[in-house]
Amino acid sequence: MEYSMYQPPTNEEIQGLKETTDLYKSNLFKFQIDELLSEVSIDFSKTTSLENILHKLKEIFENINDQSDLSITDAKSMLLKKHGITIPFPDPQPSDDVKYKFGFKKPTAFYLVGSYPLKSVIRSRNGFNVDVVVIMPKDIFQEKDYMNYRYFYKRAYYLAILSATLQYKGLALNVNVEFGALFGDRRRPIILLKPLENNSDALDFTIRILPCIPMDLFSTQRLSPSRNNIRPQHFQDLGQIPQQQSVDSLPPTPQYNSAILRDMYCVSHLNLLYKNSKDCLAFNDACKLAKVWLHQRGIGGDEDGWSGFNGFVWKMLMCYLLHGGGVNGGKKLANGYSSYQLVKGTMDFLANHDFIRNPVFMNKLEESDEFSEKSFTENFDVVFVDNSGILNLFCRMTKTALEQIQHEARIAMEYFNENKADRFEALFLQKVNDIKLRYDNVAKQKLDYHDPFILFARTIPIQLKQGLTNRVNLITINYPQLPTWSTSSEPPSYSFSNLKLYIGFIFNPEQSNRLIDYGPSPEDETAASEFRKLWGKKAEVRRFKDGSILECVVWNVKGIEERCLIVSRIVQYLLNLHYGIKGKGIQYFTGQLNEIVIPSTNIPKSIYNKNGIVNGFRDVMQAYDKLVKQFMALENIPLRFSGIRAASPALRYTSIFIPQPLALTTTNISHYIDPIEIIIQFEHSARWPDDLIAIQKMKIAFYIRLASELELQFPGTCVTVVADNSDTIISEAYVDILSDSRFTFRCRIYNEREITLLDRGIKDKKSNQLKKEMYTKALEREKRMFVEIPMHTLQIQTLCNKWPSLSLTIRLTKRWFSTHLLSDHVDEEWIECLSSQVYLEPCPWNRPGSGFVGFLRVLKLITSWDWNNEAMIVDLSEENKSSLKNNTNENNEDIKLRFKNLRASDGSCKYGLMFIGTTSGSAWGIEKPSKVVANRIKDLARSALLYADELIDKRENSEFKRLFVTPLSDYDVIIHLDPSKCTRYYQNIFVDTQYLAHNKKSMSSLKIYNIEDDDIVMRDVKMQDHEENLKKEKMVAMIGFDPVEYYLDELRKLYSDVALFFHDKHGGTIIGVVWKPTNFTPRPWKANTEINSILVSKIENLKDQKGSEHDTNNNNLRDQNIVLNTKAVVLEIERLGEGFVTGIEVRK
């Protein structure tokens, strides 16, 4: 291989190779496009059953009988009685005394239209549609039928007769006949034919029958956008066209007019598209790609009642661009373009063209006033006029919808233009249309309105935008199309359809949490009154620091969690004020999870002071800065400090709870005080010994010195030296500092010399295997603690400052992991990397703007990432973005290589099951989670997402807390702990304050063993006299004392071979135990098994104690086999937790 690399090349080879490199991205892209197209395309060799039905349809339509004209009542009763069909008349229903007759004559023609005959059809999640146009004969209509719904009533009757025929002959067709509304427009019902499910392997298709009319049936002038065709008196006095009012003064009915025009121009559009697809070779492939893209974004399908956009409109847009739309009147696209270029070009136009200012005309009827640009722009939100110059193809599109489509198109363009990553997956393969993941905030509203199009899609977003200003980048409206209905039932309407409408918001993270909305000066009267009209009572006049007096709205909040809710408060306030939508009328999803990261209000203030969280993490950061300054000013220390680094979640905005200063007056030991880890480093000195154990001792000497000097020089500080003082290469020692700002810090000394010595010990050829292992482990630990975690802290700190909602995302995610008893099975840093990835690589969406959506996206990432085969590369320092050089690629390759090696060396998949590598060189998720736990994480995330869907889609009363309740059914044994002795119990998600009171009592009355002169002096530490004695407090405030942690530590040391232990370290009161299945495979007895064993025969003895005959032969064989003696182990576990365990539940 290596040799052949240098062989002399042939000319063709050079040519080929060059192309590969020059078109590298697009070549790979092209390949992926080919694969995708073959995946979504229809197999045209399998269409026989479809073709059969189409042929039969043709036959049926050709042989259909004309009907005599009927009055409306006769028509209704005939269809209902004879065929059981309710005519799908649109609202308003025609009255029974209309004078005109309803007739039916054989269709003059019918055509296959849409994507199917063009061969640009794709499979979607709901199969695909085959559209059949039936041209209704002219002579059943009258000249004035375009007025007052007459056309639509007759069309509905015609459709009903067709469906009656199809139903009757349907036995042969083997299809199910239903009605539907084309584009959700009830004026234009259609027939849907779905094959009955007896041929399962066949294609999943629906035939849609669309009644249309010839292009010259009505005068197009009459149907121009500015005309009115529904007279107000129509409803009172049907058939009588009023004379008393001038027709011109009536409001235009552009939507109504377009609905008729669309029926007229159906066939002409087909011809245009057919011609273009013949001229441009890649036209169809480009259409397919675009449709996949649209489908993934929920545009143009059944779930889309809001956009007014679909694959057909995309095609028309492409036609337009093939003949124009470029710079200086040139063509934007060319016939010779590849599918990729066509899609990219069209997308570019869609993303960046200003449709509002420059409406698009495929054909402009210059000479006509009726179809002038003005006439269109005045009557439609968005304008894209077809090749006839008469019909606005964007007639159902609102400005809000346009914004959303353009927003998606802009993201797509970013992906197309990105050089460093291949975004194929985000563009075409990922489902974007997931309400809970797509928007930063979502509000749900039951569709209780006749037509949501008018009220919601057009007015509400505009009003909201006025109030939200630059807090949000995008407001979207999503609602589905009307569902189909059976021919016998009344047509549905939006009011009774039980459909839901979602308002989605995408935030501008810099502004979304703003506390004040500034208005105009009160002197500017028109603007001020408008402002007051918008805000109602909320508007007030204030004088600001710079002296200006302005109208404004002020939002009062407590704490950073509440700040995230300002947008929701504005939305709810405005909807209530202007539309009277309040309370249960609207459900807003955003802050429901916040309570998860705030300790319950019932907790005594002495334990966690909720008022203190107003400042968020600022207090702890200030306390840290102060401590750093104190260190730097510290005198009488033999070496100078060279650096102090933060190494704790509390100092990178990611601790679940916002750290609070210790309450001053109470000296209770009953609750857990979380020490904040910091690392100090001294300037380089040659005087450190060259011996690891001696270094440990020297460090202790430094700790002692630090403690006394800190207490001396900064009164109010108390410092405790903690050291096990063992003669080991790495011993556990640090100082706990209760600073004068009442925060507790745990401070460790980092000495680079240790790392050097450990490294040397590993590389030393004379070291034996045991020593090497020991040193490697120690080195890993040291590096993690002193190098990687401080660096990680800095990086996460930066990211959290940059994207404010990241902090909440991480805190929610951590809480989720810990409430599911996974605290000790994943590293906090791993969770932080995982959560950051959602912000660093947000595709196919925007970067999350709220903790709510951030958290759900983390869950989504857990379930969708291919953990088994791919290393997740997290670019915490954002090197890939910033650096121009390509060494980042190298960096990524390094991580991939590391992961590959890990996988290769580990056949049984024990390590790195959820591997995350950072570009700065650290790797997480190697030792844990284990395989079992990794699978559990995925399962839990999957069901959490399903539950979130259910909450958002279906439930009226959402109980989000349940996302944080873990199922216990999978545990073999559950150890119940005494909540009053769990020092962290106050952090429990369902805390019961009864135990907290109890907690205080039971812990403070505990005899604490105070070791002095090797005599155990029993001391009762009931602090009756609350004198501010620091010495006493130092002893009483048990920083970092968590008995559960000790217990678990012991259990893991003893039983890690036989069982897994699960616990929520944030106040959990149970420990879940799962036996490893290998324990129950009998194995031969040995003197040294390292498990607590029982002879299999003994178990059987116990089982059939009541006298069943022993099969001695069998027994002999099995006499020597043993398994784990689970019952004895359970009792051992209980003894180890004496005074702490209240009960052990054996479940399996």
Add this chain to the structure above:
Amino acid sequence: MGSKKKKNKHQQNDKNPHIISNSESSGDNICGENSGQPLEEIPKTGFKILPIEIESISNQNDNLSANPSSSIKHHPLVSIHYCYFKSHDPRINTRDNSTILPAERTLFITNLPVDTTEHHIQNIFEECGIIDRILFHGKKKKQKFNETAENSVLEGSRNLLIPGSTAHIVFKDSEGLTNALNMVQKKRIWNIRDQDIPPLGLKRWLQEYQKLRTDPNKLGAQVDEYMRKFEEAEQEKHKALEARRNQPDEDGFILVTGTGKRNINTDGTITVTAVKADVVKNLKPKNKELVDFYRFQMREAKREKLAELRKKFEDDKRKIADLKAARRFKPY
């Protein structure tokens, strides 16, 4: 034994562990079924099976029942632990000096409960004779480095054994061993309360927590003492080295050793390490020679470029194959 109040409970119904029978009548069956008969043996091993009855502590601590949550007590209230023993076989462990473990009065016991202390063993074997000493072999090589803490402040807390631990019990005289080997089946219970046994559970953890926060003065003194000894040892080493340096060896050569302190390992040897590969990679080129001056250089460059192109092509092909294999093209 009868001095202690005991409730003989045991689990009758294995299919449903949540129902626990308190019936007194069947209780004795667990250990006492064949009361009086010699202990069972594991066939072909010579090991005797010693069943020990273990009672849940919540059975004994009636005060716990005052706690509201103690109503959850689904676990087996009584269970049997099985130890196995036989007389010590000196051949197995040749390293052991027969004076430490004299074969005629040493018993080898295995599968001890993790909380075993000398007191527990005394309690079980006092019927056989006076025990001279007990040697636990709890710690195995798999124990992690920082757990074999020597000289730690935590000394004095209770040592836990790993599951399935072994021990040698040396009796005062050989009669003890004989008696032990002839033990009969009867009810033996594990749980004992003794002020001398260091506590487990919450008390133990509190104790440890306090011990780690010992008086800084005392700690300081210990550290100073260690460092003094350490310095002395260093001095010694240094002197020895110094002495060796000026001594010619038998061939009359004088070994020249460095005096630099920094490059010496903990054991006094010197290691030479190569420069790390990635350090070299990142070094700036020192001399800026012309790379396209000679024809051969240009030829080389072309060759390299071709090779790179080929490599990239191969890479692409592989990537595509990988993606295809992972079936990454299903949009829904």
